[in-house]
Amino acid sequence: METPEKLDTKQFLQQQLDDILTLLEKQQLEKSLVERGPATNHELVETMLHKQHQTRIQEKLAHLHPADIAYILESLPLNQRKNIWDAIKTEHDGQVLLEVSDAVRQTLISGMEAEELASVAGNLDTDELAELAADIPKRAMLKILRSLNSDERSHLDALLSYQDNQVGAFMDFGMITIRDDINLKAICAYIRKLGKLPGQTDKLFVVDQHNRIKGTLPLQRLLTHSPSQPVSEVMVTDYIAFETTQDIADVARAFERYDLVSAPVIDTNGELKGRLCVDSILDFIREKTDEDMLSQAGVTEEEDLFSSVWKSARNRWGWLLINIATAFASTRIIGLFEDVILQLVALASLMPIVAAMGGNTGNQTSMLIIRSLALGQITPSNVQRLIRKELTLALLNGSFIGLIMGLLSLLLYQDWALSAVMASAMFINMLVAVCVGLGIPLVRHRWGKDPAVGTSIILTSITDSMGFFIFLGLASLFLIGK
16 A cells, blocks of 8 residues: 655645546547547557556556545546546445545446446445445345345344434444453453454453443453453443444544543443444544535535536525525615615715624624534533623624724714714624524524534625614614704
8 A cells, every 4th residue: 555655645645646647648648649540450459558548547546545546536527537436446446435425426336337336345344335325226235235144134234224323323343242251361362363353443342141241351451461360350341332322423522532442332221232433433523524514605415526517506506596585685675775875975885894794793603602512512501601601792892893893984984973873883783693693503403403504604694684784774863864
């Protein structure tokens, strides 16, 4: 496997991508030259050149980690991506499919035959296969199921029976279980006989005759205690375990809090069902972070960078149409005060400031609330205290920023009344912005919805509209006809 020695990760990946692009460009150039050449043996020459280029690409990819290959695939247009995908050896297909984004994975799988997918599945563990199951066509899935033995099929059924946000959907079965009545020497001999440990193994799980978890045996204790000691004297009994139906987001926070590498997964009766590893937690956190970023921007699902224009457009239309409606509402508010603006042109230059400050203030509040909800820090017992604190902060910031903007307006226009209106509008709109920044994510969370989805777009629309209305409304009351 090729590794970056003196380059950082970003430079290393960019270099690999550049090398692949160079190979693809050379392939395209030679193909063009062949097509313009004499027709004799045209197809034969083109086939030979194609095989040579595929061999070069395979040699290049053979030294790369599946995650690096996934990065390359995600960075290529569809036609070039297909060339690279065709060059990947079958035994590596599955690992690469696991590493690419969901959107790119769908494009790759859509071009594969059922037999090819079944062959790829044969090189994957059950938990890895479960991760791909949603994207695999039914016909291919039936072939895969027929190729599994009874234990593998049982494990796959178990994983697929859980919801996407439950621990059971993320567990794997690559664990070593032991009894507490044997000594450490026997355990070491057993591990040597196995020849290797499952990935992410930092502890063994101690179970009784009914497969109920009794404790864990960290590898550190296995290696540092006397071989003659029984497991019962060395094992950890105050272990951390998670139930199959627990929310994976809560468990991810526990992994971070307790610096876990792996943990047992049990059912309500304490029976060991599998284990949860830190690599699955990291994958979940990355996917959740990406999903939240897209949701805040109003993109409904992860998008392939090189997907068709039509598909990308449909993915973005929803919130764009909402934006049109809210923007139109804002213009109608301005339209109500056209006469006011015509009588005092200074209002036109000042009102965007009020709206912008409201949007920034609301976004600060909403981002804090969304993060706190994600971390589980907001509870029914402290939410009222949090609201009071944010409202008090809004009063303080509104007074401070309002005073500054009032003084700046006075310096610009030498009008005490306009300065007072500007300060008052800024104060009121910042207070409204904080209320909206608190309300939207808290209400969505209360209704069981993702608090991050569309919050920024809705909040900005409301603070813009209210900023215009408050500022122009105060101006019409206290400035016009004074």
